[in-house]
Amino acid sequence: MKKMKLILKCLKIIALVVVLLIAVFPLVWMLITSFKTTGELLEIPVTIWPKNFTLAAYPEVWINKPFMIYILNSLKITVCATLIGMCVSSLAAYGFAKCRFPFKKPLMLFVLVAQMFPSSSVIIALFDLYKFYGLYDTHLGLIFLYSTISLAFSIWMMYGYFKGVPKELEEAAIIDGCGALKAFLMVIVPISRPGIAAVGVYAFMCAWNEYMYALVLTTTESKYVISLGLSRFITEFGTYWNEMGAASIIATLPTLLLFLLLGKNLITGLTAGSVKG
Amino acid sequence: MGKSKLARREAIRGFLFIAPAFIMLFAFIMFPIIRGFGFSFTDYNLLKSWDRNIIGFVNYTKALSDPDFYQVLGNVVKFAFGVTIVSVILSMAIALLLNSVTKCKNIIRSLVFMPWVLPEVVVGSIWRWILNGDKGLLNSILADRLQIMDSYIQWFSAGFALLSVGVVYVWRTYPFVTIMLSAGLSSIDREIYEAADIDGCGKVQRFWYITLPQLKYVLTICSLMALIWSMNGFGILNILTAGGPGLSSTTLPILIYKTAFQKFRFGLAATYSVIQFAIIMVFSIIYLKITKAAGED
Numbered sequence: 001m002k003k004m005k006l007i008l009k010c011l012k013i014i015a016l017v018v019v020l021l022i023a024v025f026p027l028v029w030m031l032i033t034s035f036k037t038t039g040e041l042l043e044i045p046v047t048i049w050p051k052n053f054t055l056a057a058y059p060e061v062w063i064n065k066p067f068m069i070y071i072l073n074s075l076k077i078t079v080c081a082t083l084i085g086m087c088v089s090s091l092a093a094y095g096f097a098k099c100r101f102p103f104k105k106p107l108m109l110f111v112l113v114a115q116m117f118p119s120s121s122v123i124i125a126l127f128d129l130y131k132f133y134g135l136y137d138t139h140l141g142l143i144f145l146y147s148t149i150s151l152a153f154s155i156w157m158m159y160g161y162f163k164g165v166p167k168e169l170e171e172a173a174i175i176d177g178c179g180a181l182k183a184f185l186m187v188i189v190p191i192s193r194p195g196i197a198a199v200g201v202y203a204f205m206c207a208w209n210e211y212m213y214a215l216v217l218t219t220t221e222s223k224y225v226i227s228l229g230l231s232r233f234i235t236e237f238g239t240y241w242n243e244m245g246a247a248s249i250i251a252t253l254p255t256l257l258l259f260l261l262l263g264k265n266l267i268t269g270l271t272a273g274s275v276k277g
Numbered sequence: 278m279g280k281s282k283l284a285r286r287e288a289i290r291g292f293l294f295i296a297p298a299f300i301m302l303f304a305f306i307m308f309p310i311i312r313g314f315g316f317s318f319t320d321y322n323l324l325k326s327w328d329r330n331i332i333g334f335v336n337y338t339k340a341l342s343d344p345d346f347y348q349v350l351g352n353v354v355k356f357a358f359g360v361t362i363v364s365v366i367l368s369m370a371i372a373l374l375l376n377s378v379t380k381c382k383n384i385i386r387s388l389v390f391m392p393w394v395l396p397e398v399v400v401g402s403i404w405r406w407i408l409n410g411d412k413g414l415l416n417s418i419l420a421d422r423l424q425i426m427d428s429y430i431q432w433f434s435a436g437f438a439l440l441s442v443g444v445v446y447v448w449r450t451y452p453f454v455t456i457m458l459s460a461g462l463s464s465i466d467r468e469i470y471e472a473a474d475i476d477g478c479g480k481v482q483r484f485w486y487i488t489l490p491q492l493k494y495v496l497t498i499c500s501l502m503a504l505i506w507s508m509n510g511f512g513i514l515n516i517l518t519a520g521g522p523g524l525s526s527t528t529l530p531i532l533i534y535k536t537a538f539q540k541f542r543f544g545l546a547a548t549y550s551v552i553q554f555a556i557i558m559v560f561s562i563i564y565l566k567i568t569k570a571a572g573e574d
Contacts (some may be wrong), residue, residue, distance in 0.1 A: 029403070029407060100288065117306055118553050230402065243408075
């Protein structure tokens with residue numbers, strides 16, 4: 001019986017290692033590839049470890065290829081979109097959580113469905129509208145759009161947090177002479193910091209990772225965001241996989257870092273809704 | 278102040294709080310969808326945008342009588358249901374495994390969740406490289422190292438493309454479902470299990486009669502989300518195969534993109550996008566009916 005338990009435990013550890021390998025290895029493989037020389041990439045069978053370890057691919061894509069510009073564009077757009085998205089979604093979530101008004105339930109259900117709307121159904125007329133209003137091929141256009149794509153989900157995540165804040169707290173603030181907005185900013189926001197962090201990570205990821213809208217709505221190369229720049233690179237320099245790897249790692253770093261720092265908040269925020277049921 | 282006046286002030290305050298969000302949702306998502314609906318009844322072509330005529334249901338009859346369109350719909354069904362079913366089953370197994378782990382819980386959870394965080398384009402480039410027909414890692418391992426296969430397989434050829442893309446989407450989707458199910462698992466009341474143990478319940482019975490029924494809600498919600506996401510999926514698909522070869526891995530979003538921005542037939546593309554929207558709405562409404570979030574006040 002004891003032996004049986006030991007075998008089971010070993011099997012469990014092996015299974016766990018396999019699971020973690022499947023999750024992590026593809027990205028690690030990209031990292032390993034980025035350390036290889038172009039010549040080594042052509043060898044068959046594929047070498048697992050780089051024979052001549054080199055970092056040359058990184059300065060190549062960072063300086064000689066315009067990846068620095070793409071990253072800066074993406075940072076600018078993503079940070080703006082994240083900040084706008086956080087403000088707008090937390091205001092809306094607060095309104096839903098703390099105020100009574102007519103049509104509240106249908107409006108909330110609309111928000112819930114809005115996160116399912118296919119971007120492929122939005123894109124055709126949006127392209128047309130952007131051309132008309134001069135937002136086509138501008139960063140401003142992308143900032144507006146990227147603030148919006150994460151809104152629906154963020155509102156629901158924040159709503160859960162605000163619901164949990166005891167009503168007495170803001171009532172006390174209002175008695176002290178605060179207006180509703182001030183009570184929200186001074187009392188509710190500080191308490192809900194973990195929720196706001198979760199929404200921030202989510203909004204950042206949505207904006208940083210977005211690809212389809214960027215593909216359709218930008219055309220000038222110097223205005224490309226990182227996802228679009230990377231995808232163009234794949235089709236144009238398809239065989240330079242070491243540089244591809246380096247570019248992919250660079251493109252992943254910001255989201256990955258943010259996720260490692262605040263991912264716990266995001267996971268709690270995402271799962272909160274599902275467990276409540 | 279009367280009570281009704283107070284209530285009205287609260288309502289106005291509520292509307293003011295939600296106004297910015299709704300203005301944005303309407304301007305950048307809802308309005309384009311409605312306008313796209315209008316486009317679907319025209320012969321709008323981007324190359325002749327000055328000559329736009331209302332042609333009624335011509336685009337719809339054209340789409341619905343086109344055998345290629347049915348091939349695409351078939352792909353969508355195979356792809357979306359395949360990805361969802363495999364992801365959910367796989368996630369169930371992984372979630373059970375994760376919840377039996379006691380050490381390093383948070384790190385393991387974060388690592389498992391990671392594929393869901395990566396940019397779509399990066400996921401595409403990673404797998405395009407691993408599944409590369411000539412220099413890819415998978416072929417090299419299977420054929421050169423393990424010698425399971427005699428020759429390399431072209432993973433993105435017509436016969437394999439949809440399958441390969443599906444596998445990559447599973448890799449992308451299962452982390453989310455796993456984390457959801459894992460949270461669901463840990464919320465099940467321990468006392469139920471204890472009672473079952475006293476009654477002499479086996480492990481399989483325990484899973485079948487307690488765990489699964491308790492997880493029913495989370496399972497359906499996750500399945501619906503995975504289904505909707507894979508039907509809406511565009512980025513990874515476009516990087517991996519761009520729908521090819523031929524139509525072999527084309528799903529509706531790819532078809533819409535190609536019709537609109539490579540063939541410039543906005544009218545027809547808008548028709549496809551209305552059909553896409555209708556399909557998604559069917560599943561969204563099922564989602565709404567089931568979800569308990571909607572049951573709150």
